Amino acid sequence: MQSTIIQKLLGHRIIFSILFILLLTAPLYLSDFRLNLLGKFLAFAILAIGLDLLWGYTGVLSLGHGIFFGLGAYCMAMYLKLEANAGGLPDFMTWSGMSELPLIWLPFQYPIVAIILGVLFPAFLAFVLGSLTFRNRISGVYFTILSQALVLVLVTLFVGAQNLTGGTSGLTNFETLFGIPMNEASTQTMFYIITVVVLAAIFLGCRRLVNGRFGNVLIGIRDGENRMRFLGYNPSAYKTFIYTLSAAIAGMAGMLFVLQVGIISPTMIGIIPSIEMVLWVALGGRGTIIGPVIGAVLVNAAKTGFSESYPDIWTYFLGLLFVLVVVFLPKGLTGLFETWKARRKSQNVGKHVDVAKSYR
């Protein structure tokens, strides 16, 4: 028994190391275009891990993570936009007749401040919303609806405040980061490597968090929030923390996304993308840390693949994929793997019992 646990740990560690090395060396065997796509998918994977902490482990379904992703992305983009204009006003502001930089843009002249705000701002928003709702014991579908309303409100604000946010066309035309030209292949490779490293760090950190006693408490809250109260826990505090953490992770993902994709606009952070994010987690398998990573990469790769091959009807394929997974794989792809493992285990146990019987 002991040795199989060790083998299993080693097995996991080896698989993860191989995957990590494969991802790190991807610049060697992927074209710049493909690498850029993969980098984008991995940024999504980072977000999916955070979303799964919230949904898969703690049982809180948020249909509004696009907004936290968006806040991170906008923070980064605002800095990039300012740097591209070398201290001048961004183009869309001049078009809306503004003559000086609005107050809210001022901190974003400094890259470090922009990066820190890209994490803190979404985290703060989630903390405020989370503590208000969870403390008042608003949960389940009511929280989900609220999270969706949040997206609607903020996206409307983003679109409406054209002079501050660039409106529907968002922010784009970036040139340099820390003075380094962004569109060069070497810079993009660097962004890709950073994304892989951040993904690995988030992956390991979250795995550590959920594999111990803390993770069991989260599962307890997911499966019996009230019961946990009578064991002496305050589920609201735990839920607020995880919601805040997952928003911060989404913010990071948003920043990495902007660096590699070069544009952020309200359509990328609205209701539809928010729902898609949940589907990545569902498809990959919630309640595991690797599941959402697989889900985010696969769904987005499929999306790209379908849209390249069947530009007219690719959305139908995607829809079909989702329906198939929801109907046939309620626990996602990792669930499939687990069922297979359990079946193999029970077959072994079955054999064992047969042997025991034959000696009787």
Place this chain on the structure above:
Amino acid sequence: MSENMLTLQKVTVDFSGFKAINELDFQVAPNNVHFVIGPNGAGKTTLLDCICGKSRATSGAILLHGKKDLTKRSEEKIVHQGIARKFQAPSIFHKLTVMENLEIAMKQKKRLFAMMKAKWTKTEKQSIHDMLDLIDLIEEKDELAGTLAHGQKQWLEIAMVLVQEPDIVLLDEPIAGMSKKERDKTGELITKIAEDRAVLIVEHDMDFVKSYADIVTVMHEGQVLFEGSMDEVQNDPKVREVYLGRKVEEDADNTGA
């Protein structure tokens, strides 16, 4: 008064007009196995609910050791005061193993950041091991709790109450659905845990109550009808009328059929 662990003073629980408990005065003494019986709707479960904070007392006070009022405290704060509750339906965590169920239940700092740093200590491991031994689940410790038999689930839940090391244990129908053998074992377990704490049990099974009760409270329509030893309870004409009489008739009907 002060020697009582728990004192309810004129507690009323009003469910929008229906008074499940009506100006109830009630005491729980230490080291006693205290049973609460009564016909359906007498307010037995509501009594447990309002002690542990699941239902709120509309008026009255619930005093712990004669001083702290529990009626305004949150559920988890009441647990921290040393009151643990087992619910009627087994509510263990099916997706966690037996061990993990006890791990999150046991007495420890349960605040967010303390929990993040939590690691097994030797004493914790030993006490969980002893508990597994007591409830006979050593071999099943790494099985998912959802796969246990019904009786084992009940024990696991009683164990989850005990590892919180409470001063007062509230049990709601602990032997429901158990076999004769399992009942006996549960009875022994209850006698054992009452050695150094108070145990308050809601139960319907009269034979079980008779075997293990130190004191029995009969509730009727949200109030205490009678309190005393099981013999006294059985011989009280009022009790016989509202509860035992009816029960005897039902039993007679059942055996007749």
